[in-house]
Amino acid sequence: MTTTVYHNANLLTCDQSGNRASAMAVLDGRITAIGNDGTVMAAAGAGAESIDLAGKTIMPGLIDVHNHHAIAGRAILYEVVFPPSLDFDGILAAVRSACETMTGERWAVGGNFGSHHLERIDTLDALRQLDDASSGRPVSLRDDSYHNRWCNTAAMQAAGIDSTTLVPGQGKISTDPSTGRATGLLVEAATALVDAVSEEANYGDPAINQKAAAHAIGVLNSYGVTAFQDAMTFHGMLANLADLDLKGELKAWVVATLPAHAVMYLPGPMGTDLFKVKEQFRTRHVRPDFAKFFLDGVPMTRTSAMLEPYRPSAAFGCCYRGGTTLTLPQFAKMVAECERHGLAVKVHCTGDGSVRLALDGFDIVRDFEGPSDLRHQIAHAVFVDPEDIKRMAALQVTADLSPVLWYPAIFEQAIRAAVPDKLVDRMAPIRDLVEAGVSIAGGSDWPVAPTPDLWDGLEGMVTRRNPSGGYDGQLGPEQAIDVQTAIRAYTLGSAEVMGLDAETGSLEVGKSADFIIIDRDVTKIASNQIAQTKVLSTWFEGAKVYER
Known part of the structure; x- marks a missing residue:
């Protein structure tokens, strides 16, 4: 195969050092050189194909740590x-x-x-x-x-x-x-x-579901996504993903999250029955490496488990705090079982009470099972008690964050109708999480979000405002983070916590050539312009999978 050199570019590597470059060489879907134009051209050799990007910005493909692609499709x-x-x-x-x-x-x-x-x-x-x-x-x-x-x-x-x-x-x-x-x-x-x-x-027809999955991945590619974690992967979904990959039609890295227990309707096997067959569906791009728990519901219906009471109501009285779907002994036992199957866990926790139970469970498992390299995730982390932020860092638990769930919008207004203002005002304490040393990863939660547009969430992390401009206000401005930290949450940071950082998440020699060309340098524009970023083209393993 011929080496392709992309040069005269504004290249954001998003590596650990935040290096920039102007050129990148790709051969057989892998990055073979990064640096200035002259160095990369020389390394590529005389027969290389050359693509002049005329100063356009290249960065790694975006990574969505939380979506439901097949349901969205x-x-x-x-x-x-x-x-x-x-x-x-x-x-x-x-x-x-x-x-x-x-x-x-x-x-x-x-x-x-x-x-x-x-x-x-x-x-x-x-x-x-x-x-x-x-x-x-x-x-x-x-x-x-x-x-x-x-x-x-x-x-x-x-x-x-x-x-x-x-x-x-x-x-x-x-x-x-x-x-x-x-x-x-x-x-x-x-x-x-x-x-x-x-x-x-x-x-009931599996062909319908596979068509939906393939369509959804095309949509993700159009928003610059080249890797994602499906946050609830049923048996049929897992089979569809594996089949797409074996046919050469899967244009993204996918980390699957297998249901550990039944809270809502789950077609097919779950828990240990599904864990035992997961390796049948492992392919080059499909990684069935996580299990999913729901420890509570959502604040609007008062099904989130809270440490402090909801607002008083006729239906729930004055002191209602919700509850968890599992007891602490049940959860700890099930997490240990997941780990024995080599699975990290993603735990849905929208209330600070469920976050505390999850951390208590992880603590118990570590006491009994000893150290582990598995990186567990708390999905949403909308409400987190300050003391538990420190525990998340100590236990190396990732915060999986979806800004569309908390920045000013209908969602936030509905939460505020059920939860006291003093708690709502400190939702999504992202800066506190980062400063405490907690790994953060960005997700869309599509189709809860209307699109998998990660620029929207990225701007929300930086401004704490709704990027649409349709809703006034700023939620907890003291919890805003800088743009570089937010970008990391949607690139290398997500890759690390999903176990994909050896393959993708940054533009480095030896990694998969997963990148996007965009219409602006998001590190050099006003923060309220980030969500307007447009993906001009998306490339997965060196092949163009989307062009605007």
């Missing part, structure tokens, strides 16, 4: 999609339009309605209007956290749901206080009742 291709900002009447109109054009036995599945609608839809009047809009077709709509569903009567009947249906764990079938009838609002584990039925109706 299905939403784009097959579902009713609308923004969380859509009003109640707009949601009904979207459902009506979708149902009018649908055929067969498919459900109208989609979302994401804003969490601020939860109180409005939890009524029999809202259920009646949803029934009218859907013309008898089952409908299941997700909220913007993906933890709750709004279903019509046809969906509840298909799932066998009524006011007497039992729900395990923290799940809830909401009912009308006067009549006792189910309103259609399903919280947390209750969503499994409808998801199991809609999954069979809409996604």
Whole structure:
């Protein structure tokens, strides 16, 4: 093969020293030289192909430590999609339009309605209007956290749901206080009742799911993403990823996170049954190296486990703090089992109470099992007690951060309606985490976020504002970090905690030629311009996989 030299570039290596260069040589998908134009040209030899970048900026491909790619792909291709900002009447109109054009036995599945609608839809009047809009077709709509569903009567009947249906764990079938009838609002584990039925109706064909996964990875490439951690990888998803890679169609490094226990609906095996077969699906680019836990829910429905009480309410009283899905002994035992299978864990914790239990569990496992090279992650880390920040550093636990969940927006407003201001104002203490020595990694949580646009999250970390300009205010400005630290969270920092840093995350000799060409140098522009960055092209293992 011929060496290709990219020269006359503004090249950000994002290596440990933050070096810059003007040229890079690539051969057979690997970086063979980096430096100034003359040095790299000489190293490449006379037969090298030369690409003049005319001063454009090159940097490593972005890394998304938290997304749900296959679910996002299905939403784009097959579902009713609308923004969380859509009003109640707009949601009904979207459902009506979708149902009018649908055929067969498919459900109208989609979302994401804003969490601020939860109180409005939890009524029999809202259920009646949803029934009218859907013309008898089952409908299941997700909220913007993906933890709750709004279903019509046809969906509840298909799932066998009524006011007497039992729900395990923290799940809830909401009912009308006067009549006792189910309103259609399903919280947390209750969503499994409808998801199991809609999954069979809409996604029983594996080809549909593989097409969705491939489409989603193309979307990720278009945003400059060349590696990601899927945050909940079911058996079928894992098989699809492996198959795509074996066919040469997977254009990203993927770290899979296998469900360790059932909280919501999980198709296929989970826990030890899935861990035992994971190596069947390991390929060059697919790494089934993590297990996923949910220790709590989301603050808006008061299912996050908090150390201090939520705001007083008629439904929960004055001193409610939520709870965890597992006890400390259960969690510690399960983490130890994961480690015995060679799996690090990613733990969903949105409340500071669940963060504390997770750290207690990791502490216990280290006491009994001794040191480990496995790097566990706390996903979201929205609320973290200051004392637990120090413990995260001591235990080498990574903070997996998704700014779209906390910067000023509908999400933040809905959280503030349930959680006291003094706690909300200190959400996502990123600067404190960094200064304490905690590794941070950036994620989109797509499709909870409408797109996997990591520039949006990167700007949010730096400004603590909503980059869209549609929401005023700045959340905890004292927790802002500098742009170089934020960039690291979406490149080498994520690669390190995902176990990919030997392959990708920085532009260095010997690593995979995973890079993007962008329209600006994000280190030299105003911080409120970062989210406007456009990816001109994306390259994976030296091959162009996207061009604007």
